[in-house]
Amino acid sequence: GAVVSQHPSWVICKSGTSVKIECRSLDFQATTMFWYRQFPKQSLMLMATSNEGSKATYEQGVEKDKFLINHASLTLSTLTVTSAHPEDSSFYICSASTSGGRETQYFGPGTRLLVL
């Protein structure tokens, strides 16, 4: 089946540090990748939709200059949290789809970010 990996699974960093999270589709080509954030006891919130080779589409309220997304290939998308602050501490999850999200999205295992 379709497998999506994320790296790292855990990050603890100091305030002001930039953190890069990788999302890879291991056995299929992902036309579209999605980045979500989930705070404790909250639902998943879509941050941005990323299509290979083009600029990401950000959801309202998500700062594109703070959350940099690069989708340079059909198997890799990266999310960089620039100058992270404690309020950015969250569970970041990516998903990948072969059809722009119309069909099943396959989720990565998530990355827990703790900013001190």
Added chain:
Amino acid sequence: RKEVEQDPGPFNVPEGATVAFNCTYSNSASQSFFWYRQDCRKEPKLLMSVYSSGNEDGRFTAQLNRASQYISLLIRDSKLSDSATYLCVVNVAGNNRKLIWGLGTSLAVNP
């Protein structure tokens, strides 16, 4: 009004019980519907898609009522391993397709 609403629970049931979760959605243009399961501190995993005619997968039955904008999930003969949060998810039509997630319903199956 939230786009997708669920009773957060928690639902505490004994093993073998039948439990039902409900979900309502606000956007009548919604086209696809899903139930996901999320274990504590893990990513969500697709449990089943929900079709207009209703569908069953083993102990799990999902139903959709488009007129009432209502989705349900029934779990029969619940197992300890069914303990998780169940997320109702809706895919809205249009050029900017995306999944809209409910807050989830927490289920604890007790021995």
